[in-house]
Amino acid sequence: MPNEARVLIVGLGLIGGSLAAALRAVGYAGTIQSCDPDAGEIARGIEMGLIDHGDTRLASLVEGATLIVLAVPVLAMRSVMQELADLLPREALSGTAPRVVITDVGSTKAAVRDCALAAFGELPAGLVLGHPIAGSEKSGVAASNPQLYIKHKVILTPSRETAPAAVARVQTLWRACGAEVLEMDVERHDQVLARTSHLPHLLAFSLVDTLARQDERLEIFRYAAGGFRDFTRIAGSDPVMWRDIFTANRDAVLSSLDDFEAGLGRLRQAVEAGDGDAMLSIFDRASHARHYFDSLLNQTSYQVEYQMQQQGKLTFRAAPGGRVAGRIRVPGDKSISHRSIMLGALAEGVTEVKGFLEGEDSLATLQAFREMGVAIEGPHQGRVTVHGVGMHGLKAPAGPLYVGNAGTAMRLFAGLLAGQGFDTELIGDASLTKRPMGRVADPLRVMGAKIDTAEGGRPPLKIHGGQKLKGITYDMPMASAQVKSCLLLAGLYAEGETRVREPAPTRDHTERMLAGFGYEVHREGDTCWLNGGGKLTAAPIDVPSDISSATFFLVAAAITPGSNLILEHVGINPTRIGVINILKLMGADLHLTNEREVGGEPVADLHIRYAPLKGIDIPLDQVPLAIDEFPALFVAAACATGTTRLRGAEELRVKESDRIQAMADGLATLGVEHTVLEDGIDIVGAGEREVAYGGGRIDSLGDHRIAMSFVVASLRAGEEIVIDDCANVATSFPGFTELARTVGLHVEEEDAGNTEERA
Ligand SMILES: O=C(O)C1=C[C@@H](OP(=O)(O)O)[C@@H](O)[C@H](O)C1
Numbered sequence: 194m195p196n197e198a199r200v201l202i203v204g205l206g207l208i209g210g211s212l213a214a215a216l217r218a219v220g221y222a223g224t225i226q227s228c229d230p231d232a233g234e235i236a237r238g239i240e241m242g243l244i245d246h247g248d249t250r251l252a253s254l255v256e257g258a259t260l261i262v263l264a265v266p267v268l269a270m271r272s273v274m275q276e277l278a279d280l281l282p283r284e285a286l287s288g289t290a291p292r293v294v295i296t297d298v299g300s301t302k303a304a305v306r307d308c309a310l311a312a313f314g315e316l317p318a319g320l321v322l323g324h325p326i327a328g329s330e331k332s333g334v335a336a337s338n339p340q341l342y343i344k345h346k347v348i349l350t351p352s353r354e355t356a357p358a359a360v361a362r363v364q365t366l367w368r369a370c371g372a373e374v375l376e377m378d379v380e381r382h383d384q385v386l387a388r389t390s391h392l393p394h395l396l397a398f399s400l401v402d403t404l405a406r407q408d409e410r411l412e413i414f415r416y417a418a419g420g421f422r423d424f425t426r427i428a429g430s431d432p433v434m435w436r437d438i439f440t441a442n443r444d445a446v447l448s449s450l451d452d453f454e455a456g457l458g459r460l461r462q463a464v465e466a467g468d469g470d471a472m473l474s475i476f477d478r479a480s481h482a483r484h485y486f487d488s489l490l491n492q493t494s495y496q497v498e499y500q501m502q503q504q505g506k507l508t509f510r511a512a513p514g515g516r517v518a519g520r521i522r523v524p525g526d527k528s529i530s531h532r533s534i535m536l537g538a539l540a541e542g543v544t545e546v547k548g549f550l551e552g553e554d555s556l557a558t559l560q561a562f563r564e565m566g567v568a569i570e571g572p573h574q575g576r577v578t579v580h581g582v583g584m585h586g587l588k589a590p591a592g593p594l595y596v597g598n599a600g601t602a603m604r605l606f607a608g609l610l611a612g613q614g615f616d617t618e619l620i621g622d623a624s625l626t627k628r629p630m631g632r633v634a635d636p637l638r639v640m641g642a643k644i645d646t647a648e649g650g651r652p653p654l655k656i657h658g659g660q661k662l663k664g665i666t667y668d669m670p671m672a673s674a675q676v677k678s679c680l681l682l683a684g685l686y687a688e689g690e691t692r693v694r695e696p697a698p699t700r701d702h703t704e705r706m707l708a709g710f711g712y713e714v715h716r717e718g719d720t721c722w723l724n725g726g727g728k729l730t731a732a733p734i735d736v737p738s739d740i741s742s743a744t745f746f747l748v749a750a751a752i753t754p755g756s757n758l759i760l761e762h763v764g765i766n767p768t769r770i771g772v773i774n775i776l777k778l779m780g781a782d783l784h785l786t787n788e789r790e791v792g793g794e795p796v797a798d799l800h801i802r803y804a805p806l807k808g809i810d811i812p813l814d815q816v817p818l819a820i821d822e823f824p825a826l827f828v829a830a831a832c833a834t835g836t837t838r839l840r841g842a843e844e845l846r847v848k849e850s851d852r853i854q855a856m857a858d859g860l861a862t863l864g865v866e867h868t869v870l871e872d873g874i875d876i877v878g879a880g881e882r883e884v885a886y887g888g889g890r891i892d893s894l895g896d897h898r899i900a901m902s903f904v905v906a907s908l909r910a911g912e913e914i915v916i917d918d919c920a921n922v923a924t925s926f927p928g929f930t931e932l933a934r935t936v937g938l939h940v941e942e943e944d945a946g947n948t949e950e951r952a
């Protein structure tokens with residue numbers, strides 16, 4: 194709450210009136226006064242209970258005011274500042290703790306700063322220029338809204354002369370009104386606002402005016418709907434205020450208008466030439482821009498960004514017990530979905546994708562290609578159409594490419610982008626930013642790529658384009674399909690042969706899809722290779738259901754007496770079936786039916802019924818084939834008779850979380866006996882005891898697979914399991930809880946805010 198004896202608002206319009214209303218609403222105890230040239234507005238403000246007192250003249254109000262907010266039009270700032278400079282003793286605004294603080298709400302800052310310099314002869318320590326971004330086409334005190342600033346941004350632009358204590362007081366004022374306060378310098382503010390606010394208003398004024406002048410205007414307005422209606426809403430804004438803004442921010446507005454005209458020219462050309470691909474590429478990029486940029490700015494998940502802003506972090510509550518039955522299909526394979534967009538984009542021709550995973554990871558990949566000029570339609574119910582641009586058709590993106598939570602995307606992109614003619618930067622969310630990228634950057638550098646990483650080989654990755662790559666023979670130190678795929682993709686652009694040897698078989702989707710797109714990839718034993726310089730030809734892709742997602746339900750049925758479940762159309766690529774082999778070794782009643790091949794990948798329906806499980810020593814050769822399935826398999830182990838031992842799985846420590854430790858911590862909460870090793874874990878199972886372990890509160894550490902595994906664990910728990918930080922489940926398995934409920938689990942989603950209220 195602001196610790197100000199008296200707030201003086203100069204200019205009682207929508208912005209000033211709403212500030213008063215917001216302060217009242219949160220119970221501000223001091224006096225609120227206002228000065229406005231319109232005595233009627235003052236009277237209305239008093240009548241509405243917004244202000245205690247007001248006047249049309251400033252002189253009678255300044256004394257006793259501790260915080261003065263200038264909410265007058267930008268062009269009126271000069272005279273108001275001059276009056277204040279005459280009325281206020283200079284020392285009131287000076288020192289490290291000025292007695293009086295002045296702030297403003299003008300939407301351009303350089304012009305207001307110039308007014309201050311002219312009036313005071315310097316920038317006083319107590320002057321904090323600011324701008325609440327919460328305008329509206331409404332005006333006047335009558336439109337005041339106490340909620341106008343809630344969750345809106347206020348940008349403060351302090352100068353070197355500004356006292357930090359003064360900045361803090363203005364921050365307190367706006368935070369009390371519910372706003373989020375940011376700081377930037379004056380020039381940057383004006384450029385940002387020219388683009389995000391002033392230009393759109395200029396366009397709206399211009400379009401509505403142009404159409405309104407035309408003869409058939411009555412018709413236009415009669416049938417106006419949708420887009421035009423939105424334009425007219427913006428064009429209904431206060432003309433005087435906007436004249437002042439365009440006058441004050443002339444240069445920045447003109448430069449944003451230049452950019453706009455260039456963009457409009459490109460679109461005009463596309464329309465003129467009937468270039469559907471160019472149009473699609475522009476429209477698709479624009480239509481997804483909002484979410485993409487939100488994610489990019491906040492470096493958080495792509496699809497749930499909006500949801501998270503609304504809800505805070507997502508929590509799952511899983512009630513104990515239940516059993517699973519039914520026939521379901523889980524979403525498309527994540528690994529194949531990423532690759533379908535990547536290869537589709539580089540191919541010649543149009544790639545039709547079916548069964549695409551509409552999860553955040555693969556959507557982020559899709560959006561990143563849009564940023565590089567690829568026209569992509571969809572996804573619509575798993576269907577995506579990629580208009581390939583050929584091996585050399587990608588364009589430089591305007592900013593960093595955000596790949597969300599996906600290690601796969603960042604590593605495969607690194608290889609693919611190392612071969613382009615332009616520079617790129619790859620960034621990801623908080624989890625991805627901790628993951629090792631040296632494993633791809635190092636061999637790519639040997640191929641001739643120029644890549645900068647952050648300390649310790651972590652993201653972001655800065656990839657300098659235009660380098661000549663040459664093929665290498667690389668002996669991978671770890672069994673990683675991502676490293677292998679990265680090098681093969683770089684190899685497409687390299688001179689000569691790129692050979693990769695893997696210490697153990699890893700998923701081979703890249704090789705299969707390259708072959709499907711007509712690119713020759715060779716394999717002999719543990720080594721695969723290709724020659725650079727070829728081309729890809731578009732081919733249809735049918736993405737099978739993700740065996741990694743199916744795993745949660747396989748384990749659910751395997752541990753719960755009475756269960757009987759069929760999972761349809763699951764990918765059973767031999768490099769991915771570790772989970773099937775391991776569950777069978779543990780005694781699961783699991784059968785594959787209807788085996789067939791779709792688009793170069795084998796699929797089957799998986800039928801699983803409950804059977805008692807026993808602990809096993811997991812064969813080392815199965816580890817890379819089940820690498821993403823271990824979190825769920827640990828739950829199976831906790832329900833088996835005897836001890837299950839896993840070794841050679843140190844890779845688990847560098848996934849979305851340290852999965853060995855994250856699972857061990859969760860199992861400890863449930864009371865499951867276990868021993869953690871550097872490269873694995875021993876888990877002592879409960880056997881056929883109906884309640885295998887207890888419940889409790891578990892931190893998924895933002896790791897989708899940890900979150901889903903503990904939901905599955907609830908089937909044999911004695912008490913409720915509450916799992917925090919679950920929003921990232923949407924990266925690989927959108928609709929997980931809904932599907933889980935369909936088959937008989939008792940899981941609910943709630944936002945963290947509610948949980949706290951309950952606690
Ligand atoms: O190539 C891929 O699509 C993947 C490879 C694996 O990672 P590593 O290559 O790091 O083992 C796996 O964990 C990941 O979920 C997907």
Ligand SMILES: C=C(OP(=O)(O)O)C(=O)O
Pocket residue numbers: 527598599600601602821848849898925
């Ligand atoms: C490790 C995983 O994915 P990625 O490496 O793409 O983040 C996963 O999905 O379990």
